[in-house]
Amino acid sequence: MLIWLRQHVIATPLHAPLHALFHRLPPALFPHPSKRLVPSAGSRHQRIQSRPGNHGDRERVITGNRQTSWAFADAFVAEDEALRWARDRAHEAGLRPVSPGTGAALRLLAATVDAKAVAEIGTGTGVSGIHLLHGMRPDGVLTTVDPEPDRQQFARQAFRAAGFASNRARFIPGRALDVLPRLADAGYDLVFCDGDRLECLDYLAESLRLLRPGGLVVFEGVFADGRTVESGPQPAEVGRLRELLRAVRESQDLVPSLLPVGDGLLCGVKR
Ligand SMILES: C[S@@+](CC[C@H](N)C(=O)[O-])C[C@H]1O[C@@H](n2cnc3c(N)ncnc32)[C@H](O)[C@@H]1O
Known part of the structure; x- marks a missing residue:
């Protein structure tokens, strides 16, 4: 930013x-x-x-x-040891986890919708997952999808270190577009998308099916380090993000907002 x-x-x-x-x-x-x-x-x-x-x-x-x-x-909401550990594993793996500020926003959003069921695309090593779990109801379950089982293993350890019982998270190894169609219609309060940016429009379509009315879809990283608003030639993923921004802003099914936190957090409440 x-x-x-x-x-x-x-x-x-x-x-x-x-x-x-x-x-x-x-x-x-x-x-x-x-x-x-x-x-x-x-x-x-x-x-x-x-x-x-x-x-x-x-x-x-x-x-x-x-x-x-x-x-x-x-840095307003401090991160604990479990989050720092998960963040270190992410950096070792060359991943970019959500920033502490974005994590705090995710907690807030999960708490605002009183989330009992959250779907996450892109587990990574569990940084965003810990923040989401902190904001969810104490009996809430996070369903998190990632094609890399090793990363999910780190996330599992991090969730445990953060004090969450093992039944608070359901880890599904696989690619989002293979897994999401198996999840229940209108069964989720929040869908957090942090997987493959080239697939973001498909994630939006799946999220609209997965969310209950009043539920939230949230996309991480829509600024793409400033490239989204640069006028020069940009990679394909930036084009997709621009299409996503337009689609969310113009959707009759969503109340949109682009939060300038971290690398840009695009949100929409399903009507
Ligand atoms: C930026 S990292 C996620 C970081 C995580 N949300 C956090 O804040 O800790 C992106 C993750 O998306 C996963 N990913 C890539 N393609 C995916 C796909 N098609 N479906 C689901 N996850 C995918 C990668 O393996 C990687 O772990």
Whole structure:
């Protein structure tokens, strides 16, 4: 996220018109910038513009404060030994687990929907799973899917170290698109997607089937380190993420929100 800030916020002076910042965004992703980006009367941007003084200094102070605030928010909920252990195993395996701030958001979301049944795509070594379990009901069960049994074995150990009974998690080895069709319609309160980004549109379709009304679908990493909002050529997975963002925003079946936490957490509540 800091990379995104550096490229898109720091590079665009705050005293420039706000829409200059958003002109860098791919038009296909933001088809109606004029409707969305004009600051309202009395907005923070206008207040900053109207003050006299050195804009460059003020910009640096605000940007520095934002980065500090971002780091503060990400570390706001402390992680325990079990989470640190799972995080270390993830890094050894070359995986990127959810950030502590994203983990805290996952806890919050699981608690908000009073989750009894959660489906997770992409177990990894269990960082996101521990956060989800902390937010779920004490009798809730996490069903977690990953094609790599070794990683699931680490996650199993991490869940145990975090104090969760073995019946709180159901580990299913396999690829999401082979496993999800076997899970029950409307049987889940939350679906967390952190598997193969190229498959994210299929995960969305499966999630809409799996969720009960009022349930939540959550996608991790939709900023793709800032590439989602870069205008230059991007890999196929970024194209898929842009399609996903559009699909969630425009779906009549979802109430959407894009949370700027970690590498971008895209959420939708099923109507
Ligand atoms: C970024 S890691 C997940 C990290 C984990 N959610 C966490 O925060 O600890 C992505 C995981 O998705 C798994 N994966 C890759 N393709 C998948 C697929 N088609 N279905 C399910 N999982 C997949 C990988 O094996 C990897 O463990």
